[in-house]
Amino acid sequence: MLSKYIKYPLAKETINNEDINALIDWLKTSPRLTKGDLTLEFEKGWAEYIGTKYAVFCNSGSSANLLMAYAALQAGKLKNKKVAVPAVGWVTTIAPFMQFGFEPHMVDADPDTYGINLNHLEALCQKEDIGAVIFVQVLGVPHYKEALLDLQKKYGFYLFEDSCAALGAEYQDGTMVGKVGDAASFSFYFGHQLSTIEGGMVNTNDDDLYHMMMMARSHGWGKDLPKNKYDELMKEGGVDPFHQPFTFFIPGLNLRSTDLQAFLGVRQVKKASWAADRRHQNHLAYAKNLSGKFDFQKWGDHKPVSISFGCLARSAEHRRAIVETLVEAGVETRLFSAGNLGVHPFWVNEYGRFDGEVANEIHQRGFFLPNYPELTEEEINNICELVCSVEVVV
Ligand SMILES: Cc1ncc(COP(=O)(O)O)c(C=O)c1O
Numbered sequence: 001m002l003s004k005y006i007k008y009p010l011a012k013e014t015i016n017n018e019d020i021n022a023l024i025d026w027l028k029t030s031p032r033l034t035k036g037d038l039t040l041e042f043e044k045g046w047a048e049y050i051g052t053k054y055a056v057f058c059n060s061g062s063s064a065n066l067l068m069a070y071a072a073l074q075a076g077k078l079k080n081k082k083v084a085v086p087a088v089g090w091v092t093t094i095a096p097f098m099q100f101g102f103e104p105h106m107v108d109a110d111p112d113t114y115g116i117n118l119n120h121l122e123a124l125c126q127k128e129d130i131g132a133v134i135f136v137q138v139l140g141v142p143h144y145k146e147a148l149l150d151l152q153k154k155y156g157f158y159l160f161e162d163s164c165a166a167l168g169a170e171y172q173d174g175t176m177v178g179k180v181g182d183a184a185s186f187s188f189y190f191g192h193q194l195s196t197i198e199g200g201m202v203n204t205n206d207d208d209l210y211h212m213m214m215m216a217r218s219h220g221w222g223k224d225l226p227k228n229k230y231d232e233l234m235k236e237g238g239v240d241p242f243h244q245p246f247t248f249f250i251p252g253l254n255l256r257s258t259d260l261q262a263f264l265g266v267r268q269v270k271k272a273s274w275a276a277d278r279r280h281q282n283h284l285a286y287a288k289n290l291s292g293k294f295d296f297q298k299w300g301d302h303k304p305v306s307i308s309f310g311c312l313a314r315s316a317e318h319r320r321a322i323v324e325t326l327v328e329a330g331v332e333t334r335l336f337s338a339g340n341l342g343v344h345p346f347w348v349n350e351y352g353r354f355d356g357e358v359a360n361e362i363h364q365r366g367f368f369l370p371n372y373p374e375l376t377e378e379e380i381n382n383i384c385e386l387v388c389s390v391e392v393v394v
Helices: 016-027 037-050 059-072 092-097 118-128 145-157 206-219 227-234 259-270 272-291 314-326 345-351 357-365 377-388
Strands: 054-058 082-086 105-106 132-136 158-162 184-188 200-204 309-313 367-368
Touching: 037 200, 037 259, 037 345, 054 059, 054 206, 059 092, 059 132, 059 184, 059 200, 059 206, 082 092, 082 118, 082 367, 092 132, 092 200, 092 345, 105 118, 105 345, 118 145, 132 309, 145 158, 145 367, 184 357, 200 206, 200 272, 259 272, 272 309, 272 377, 309 357, 314 357, 314 367, 357 367
Parallel strands: 082 105, 082 132, 132 158, 158 184
Antiparallel strands: 054 200, 184 200, 309 367
């Protein structure tokens, strides 16, 4: 949505002047720029923050989704290639499964969290032997953890968690979002809760998956593996050590990031809790202002940490009027994520249109309001006043 001027952007850069100055000083020392020790430091810090054994840094959230899907397949984690995918999320939540020849089944969104609808998911599991499920932690609102894990136990699928837009969100019991699935992805793209310019991470406690990701991320070679695992593979493969490190154990990819991004990432981890708290407070301020006037996600006693505050107008026409008013006033806005992925050409061309009831509502009525740590309650009140001033068109 283009505006004459922007008073309130949807997102602000989380890399500040201090980060840039520190980066410049570091660059002047002529450090190694490709993946190196800083990547390991960032991964260790992020794994600790989320509370998992491992974190694997890669070059985007989309690459993180690709990496975990491919590694799970290569590591023999999936009983078959039937995967349940959500209608509300991002194209690259689903794309890796299409690219690797899975059979995706789309599931509508939950009317409260907008995450994958668990009643519909269970109905699908009763009809099809589903080998994997990917669910999205939509816009930093934690999705039903216990119920999902119960379904996993009952139907034995591998669980992927796309937390790309939910960094720092937390369950009431203190579990961080990104610790629910067998593997979880994060994005560090501009505008997300934290940024390394571009960047992504996969968190997991699964040793086999981690080992496979170490190889899949870098061409399929073994040299990023822990030494004992590497030695084991070398022995198993009868590899002459003279050929090291250029022995390829699997047909790999190159999804690595660099130590330049990791330098920024190490600094971002240090402000992660502060950024999450500020975004959470802003989220609550929006909810207080808009409650009863607009539909938006529900989170119970959990801690939502949003990129933007997602909201549903009363009708498509009402949304159009709101967007026009916001743009005119210099408040940046956009439609709600991708709306219903099941009506986008990438999906329709392969499988036909998916008309999920809730996903369609989000598609037709959803819009975003700004959220970033520096936004004040007063500014949020002003934005909400503007939104509420738009006459309802049904
Ligand atoms: C739910 C979700 N998954 C994946 C991605 C992709 O992340 P990236 O832009 O880092 O590739 C996004 C991006 O916004 C997202 O919202």
